[in-house]
Amino acid sequence: MSVMGQPPFDAVVAAHHGEIHRYLRRATARASEADDLSQETFLRAYRAYRTLTPEANVRAWLFTIATNLARNHFRSESRRRRAHAEVRATRATAATEGPEHTALYNEARARVEALVARLPQKQRLAFVLRRVHDLDYDTIARSLDCSSESARAHVFQALRKIRVSLDGQELPHQE
Amino acid sequence: MKGKPSQCLEIEPTLAATATGDGDAAAAARVEVHVAVCAPCRAAFARYRDLGRAVAAWGRVPEAPPDAARARLESRLADLRKRTLLYRVFPSPLGDLLIARSEAGVSLVEYLAGGDAGRSRLLRTAGVEAIEDGADVEVLYRELMEYLEHKRTRLEWPLDLRLARSDFHRRVLAATAEIPYGAVMSYAGIACEIGKPAAVRAVAQALRWNPLPIVVPCHRVVGTSGALTGYAGDRVGLKQRLLAVEGVPAVRSRDDFRIPRDAMYVRTPGSTEYCLPSCAWLERIEHPHRVVRFASRASAEAAGLTPCTDCRPDLHPLAR
Numbered sequence: 001m002s003v004m005g006q007p008p009f010d011a012v013v014a015a016h017h018g019e020i021h022r023y024l025r026r027a028t029a030r031a032s033e034a035d036d037l038s039q040e041t042f043l044r045a046y047r048a049y050r051t052l053t054p055e056a057n058v059r060a061w062l063f064t065i066a067t068n069l070a071r072n073h074f075r076s077e078s079r080r081r082r083a084h085a086e087v088r089a090t091r092a093t094a095a096t097e098g099p100e101h102t103a104l105y106n107e108a109r110a111r112v113e114a115l116v117a118r119l120p121q122k123q124r125l126a127f128v129l130r131r132v133h134d135l136d137y138d139t140i141a142r143s144l145d146c147s148s149e150s151a152r153a154h155v156f157q158a159l160r161k162i163r164v165s166l167d168g169q170e171l172p173h174q175e
Numbered sequence: 176m177k178g179k180p181s182q183c184l185e186i187e188p189t190l191a192a193t194a195t196g197d198g199d200a201a202a203a204a205r206v207e208v209h210v211a212v213c214a215p216c217r218a219a220f221a222r223y224r225d226l227g228r229a230v231a232a233w234g235r236v237p238e239a240p241p242d243a244a245r246a247r248l249e250s251r252l253a254d255l256r257k258r259t260l261l262y263r264v265f266p267s268p269l270g271d272l273l274i275a276r277s278e279a280g281v282s283l284v285e286y287l288a289g290g291d292a293g294r295s296r297l298l299r300t301a302g303v304e305a306i307e308d309g310a311d312v313e314v315l316y317r318e319l320m321e322y323l324e325h326k327r328t329r330l331e332w333p334l335d336l337r338l339a340r341s342d343f344h345r346r347v348l349a350a351t352a353e354i355p356y357g358a359v360m361s362y363a364g365i366a367c368e369i370g371k372p373a374a375v376r377a378v379a380q381a382l383r384w385n386p387l388p389i390v391v392p393c394h395r396v397v398g399t400s401g402a403l404t405g406y407a408g409d410r411v412g413l414k415q416r417l418l419a420v421e422g423v424p425a426v427r428s429r430d431d432f433r434i435p436r437d438a439m440y441v442r443t444p445g446s447t448e449y450c451l452p453s454c455a456w457l458e459r460i461e462h463p464h465r466v467v468r469f470a471s472r473a474s475a476e477a478a479g480l481t482p483c484t485d486c487r488p489d490l491h492p493l494a495r
Binding site: 009013017018021034035038039042043046047050051108109111112113116130131132133152153155156159160162163166167 | 219226233248261
């Protein structure tokens with residue numbers, strides 16, 4: 001008899017860990033928490049991986065697990081505030097990377113990041129899932145336990161808030 | 176913000192979606208019609224479009240790949256894999272059985288009263304991650320059923336003895352695994368085999384906690400007198416049935432069963448032959464407990480033994 005068929009879970013890690021980590025980094029705004037939460041995401045996924053049907057969308061499923069973990073993690077609002085205070089404190093350093101980017105460009109990016117970090121949780125998560133990771137609204141709705149119309153509304157509210165906050169400021173961009 | 180016309184308020188979500196590349200063609204057409212006649216919304220459209228680009232740029236920020244995080248995850252996963260036991264509960268003629276296996280091999284066969292996995296010792300064992308999953312243990316179950324239906328005499332499974340309680344228990348189990356199909360040995364014999372001839376009771380305890388009954392055939396270990404003495408707690412009836420599957424008869428005697436030890440063929444320690452119980456050789460052996468008894472010539476020969484050339488069990492078979 002062969003040894004237990006090695007599940008291709010290693011391939012799942014290889015394919016998605018980077019992206020899930022980046023997502024959690026944006027969703028939680030702290031690298032250390034992204035490390036812990038992405039680890040927990042994959043440990044949970046490993047435990048449940050065998051119950052997944054072959055046709056399941058593994059990427060969307062991982063995002064759902066990660067989102068749930070992020071939401072639980074931030075259930076304590078004070079924790080979130082602490083995290084955001086840290087984001088603001090590190091803004092200056094975040095805006096000074098890569099010679100190929102202009103300082104202005106970096107500044108715009110940093111402003112977006114700071115504004116995203118200040119959004120209410122569901123809006124922030126919906127926004128990042130949609131605008132950065134390009135997940136479909138059904139998946140976002142499942143992750144956030146809401147209808148896909150609400151998911152769409154969360155993304156719009158996030159966009160609108162960021163736009164209003166940025167009103168009167170230039171938004172330089174590179175093509 | 177001064178009161179916007181309701182039409183502008185209504186179209187803003189669609190406008191924002193379209194400007195950030197998130198709208199469909201019909202939405203785009205509506206937005207186009209509206210911004211053609213509404214200057215504030217035209218400006219808003221441009222703002223959303225710029226915002227969409229800034230967000231896209233933010234999303235593309237090449238972050239240092241989380242190598243350290245990845246390495247930590249892989250080490251945690253490796254550990255989790257090692258600790259993971261996949262299990263499932265199956266019906267069997269002996270009652271519900273839980274079968275569990277690890278990456279290394281089969282680690283638990285458990286008689287499960289009422290089929291309730293919640294009562295399994297798996298869930299009471301520290302450091303074990305139990306995951307219910309049928310696919311990997313289904314094959315084992317089928318082979319086990321074939322064994323119980325007398326269609327198979329060997330279960331050649333890689334074993335994982337992690338659930339044994341000590342190295343002493345593992346040695347007892349390893350010695351027990353050597354007893355051939357259709358044969359029995361005594362508790363005292365196993366104690367001798369592992370070099371602890373006085374540890375008969377400890378051997379019985381080790382077999383009582385055998386994590387792999389049937390597979391590690393503790394049912395083939397009986398009392399010196401031939402009494403079955405015990406099995407999996409108080410399930411001595413199961414022991415009798417398992418021995419019956421292998422052609423070893425056991426008759427009821429009061430509240431126990433007894434095998435006809437004096438009417439069985441005998442293999443002496445280290446021998447490649449089998450003898451009649453009356454063979455003169457048997458009186459001269461050093462460790463009489465270490466004999467293995469076979470119910471039939473067929474099972475002795477299936478274990479690779481040949482008839483003793485002195486007592487000639489082939490010419491004078493035991494009456495059954």
